[in-house]
Amino acid sequence: MGLSVFIIYKAILVLIVFSISLFMAMYSTYAERKVAGFMQDRLGPNRAGPFGILQPLADGVKMFMKEEIIPNVSNKYLFILGPSIAMFTSCITGAVIPWGTSLHIAGYTFPLQITDINIGILYLMAVTSIGVYGIMIGGWASNNKYSLLGALRASSQMISYEIAMGLAIIALVMHTGTLSLRNIAAQQSGWHWNVIYQPLGFLIFLICAFAETNRTPFDLPESDSELIGGYHTEYSSMKLGFYLFAEYINMFISSAVISTLYFGGYNMPFVHRLGLSPNLEAILGVIFLFAKLCFFIFFFMWVRWTIPRFRFDQLMGLGWKVLIPLSLFNIGLTGTIMWWFHKI
Amino acid sequence: MQALTTRAKVAVNKKMTFMERLYLPAIIGGMRITLHHFFKKKVTVCYPEEMRPFSPVYRGYHVLKRDENGAERCTACGLCALACPAEAITMTAAERKPGEENLYREEKYASVYEINMLRCIFCGLCEEACPKEAIFLTDRIVHTDYKRSLFVYGKDKLVEPADKDKRIDVSKRQTKSVLEFKSQPGFAHNTLYTKALKA
Numbered sequence: 001m002g003l004s005v006f007i008i009y010k011a012i013l014v015l016i017v018f019s020i021s022l023f024m025a026m027y028s029t030y031a032e033r034k035v036a037g038f039m040q041d042r043l044g045p046n047r048a049g050p051f052g053i054l055q056p057l058a059d060g061v062k063m064f065m066k067e068e069i070i071p072n073v074s075n076k077y078l079f080i081l082g083p084s085i086a087m088f089t090s091c092i093t094g095a096v097i098p099w100g101t102s103l104h105i106a107g108y109t110f111p112l113q114i115t116d117i118n119i120g121i122l123y124l125m126a127v128t129s130i131g132v133y134g135i136m137i138g139g140w141a142s143n144n145k146y147s148l149l150g151a152l153r154a155s156s157q158m159i160s161y162e163i164a165m166g167l168a169i170i171a172l173v174m175h176t177g178t179l180s181l182r183n184i185a186a187q188q189s190g191w192h193w194n195v196i197y198q199p200l201g202f203l204i205f206l207i208c209a210f211a212e213t214n215r216t217p218f219d220l221p222e223s224d225s226e227l228i229g230g231y232h233t234e235y236s237s238m239k240l241g242f243y244l245f246a247e248y249i250n251m252f253i254s255s256a257v258i259s260t261l262y263f264g265g266y267n268m269p270f271v272h273r274l275g276l277s278p279n280l281e282a283i284l285g286v287i288f289l290f291a292k293l294c295f296f297i298f299f300f301m302w303v304r305w306t307i308p309r310f311r312f313d314q315l316m317g318l319g320w321k322v323l324i325p326l327s328l329f330n331i332g333l334t335g336t337i338m339w340w341f342h343k344i
Numbered sequence: 345m346q347a348l349t350t351r352a353k354v355a356v357n358k359k360m361t362f363m364e365r366l367y368l369p370a371i372i373g374g375m376r377i378t379l380h381h382f383f384k385k386k387v388t389v390c391y392p393e394e395m396r397p398f399s400p401v402y403r404g405y406h407v408l409k410r411d412e413n414g415a416e417r418c419t420a421c422g423l424c425a426l427a428c429p430a431e432a433i434t435m436t437a438a439e440r441k442p443g444e445e446n447l448y449r450e451e452k453y454a455s456v457y458e459i460n461m462l463r464c465i466f467c468g469l470c471e472e473a474c475p476k477e478a479i480f481l482t483d484r485i486v487h488t489d490y491k492r493s494l495f496v497y498g499k500d501k502l503v504e505p506a507d508k509d510k511r512i513d514v515s516k517r518q519t520k521s522v523l524e525f526k527s528q529p530g531f532a533h534n535t536l537y538t539k540a541l542k543a
Contacts, residue, residue, distance in 0.1 A: 035382075037386075038381070038382045038386070039378045039379075039381050039382050040381070041381055041384055041385075041386055041387050041388075042386060042387070042388050043386050043388040043390070046390070302375060302378065302379070303371075303375065305378055306371070306374045306375045306377075306378045307371055307374055
């Protein structure tokens with residue numbers, strides 16, 4: 001593949017992934033309100049356009065039209081840096097996720113993944129860790145005690161749950177033997193989904209994903225009722241929009257990661273029997289990944305509108321005293337079973 | 345002593361069992377309930393398109409009736425303003441000029457008739473006080489607006505259209521007991537609903 005073709009292909013792919021992330025985040029806000037409404041026997045937004053599908057656009061316009069307030073006592077540069085980091089980190093996580101196999105056009109092979117780095121999982125962990133800085137810096141720079149409390153809660157929560165998440169992934173990596181997300185997805189062809197081999201690891205990962213994305217029952221950094229929005233109390237206009245948007249992109253990416261790591265990614269059982277052309281099969285794979293992903297986005301919302309949030313000591317207790325020992329046990333269990341079946 | 349409620353529960357501070365401490369079964373149970381509600385019929389009424397049925401004796405904003413010839417029935421006696429507990433009604437009386445018989449039924453009429461809809465409590469005492477069957481409460485709703493002054497409804501909004509097809513129907517407010525009351529000899533001069541009673 002020539003350099004120019006390579007650059008054009010990558011640029012187009014980056015553009016598509018970026019715009020799909022934004023689109024999904026946009027419509028997650030709509031879906032969230034619809035799901036919330038339906039679960040509370042209401043209809044949700046239904047005025048802007050048919051079934052209210054133009055609601056996200058109206059919200060976006062509203063966000064842009066709002067007055068932009070930067071508090072006098074805040075640290076101005078950090079105040080702007082906070083939402084920028086949050087948005088930036090959540091956008092770049094989509095780079096390593098394998099959205100599909102490969103397209104074959106005019107003798108070239110185009111893998112449907114922006115970059116297949118061989119330490120894809122570590123990249124994901126690293127980038128999500130930087131995401132905490134966005135919240136911390138924003139909360140600190142606001143110079144408001146509620147914001148600071150929210151930021152403190154966010155950082156302690158995310159650091160605690162990242163450990164359990166990392167340990168759950170270690171067990172998965174022991175099983176798959178690779179850190180590349182593409183290889184992990186490729187290994188799960190047919191029904192060999194990792195969730196079957198790592199049910200406990202999946203459960204831990206799922207719970208940690210809720211904590212990492214600040215979703216209920218772990219939405220203490222935001223906790224609308226106690227902290228008046230937490231770290232983004234002082235934010236207005238599109239800077240607030242960036243924080244909220246980053247959260248929804250994070251949710252989208254988390255759903256993609258869960259589907260890729262544990263639910264076979266773009267793999268579709270029995271698709272080979274249909275005897276389709278490879279290109280069509282790849283596109284079907286992308287659609288199938290999005291179906292799984294949308295289910296998980298729905299699952300995130302489903303949980304949010306079912307259970308209330310934890311108390312802070314319960315949250316830390318769950319993280320340190322339950323999930324971390326449990327994930328260590330999971331690593332031991334995985335090792336023992338692999339030794340039993342002579343895999344190592 | 346008799347118990348105050350039948351729903352009282354004795355609080356037990358027992359240790360939670362292992363299954364309870366797992367939380368997950370309880371969470372799954374909760375998610376089953378929310379999923380059930382997800383598919384349930386929604387209670388929302390999409391207001392302007394869909395209206396909840398009103399009670400037959402609903403008291404919305406007023407109408408000033410005309411008689412069968414299209415003349416205003418109100419004679420500006422002021423009894424409604426007197427009866428009004430919220431003091432929402434004001435009026436200015438004027439004398440009917442020759443040639444205006446088709447406009448005003450009596451020799452005296454209200455040149456200005458205003459009801460402040462922010463003061464009005466929609467009790468219906470004005471309707472009860474009216475000796476001429478001129479004012480009635482209807483099933484129409486006072487709409488929202490941006491200015492307080494716009495809630496003072498004048499004759500332009502209160503008087504019903506002269507066109508026979510566009511008259512405001514208030515027959516629903518004429519319950520049996522109201523009609524019986526109006527059949528007393530003192531109300532014989534009114535023809536609007538007493539005629540309907542005789543028929």
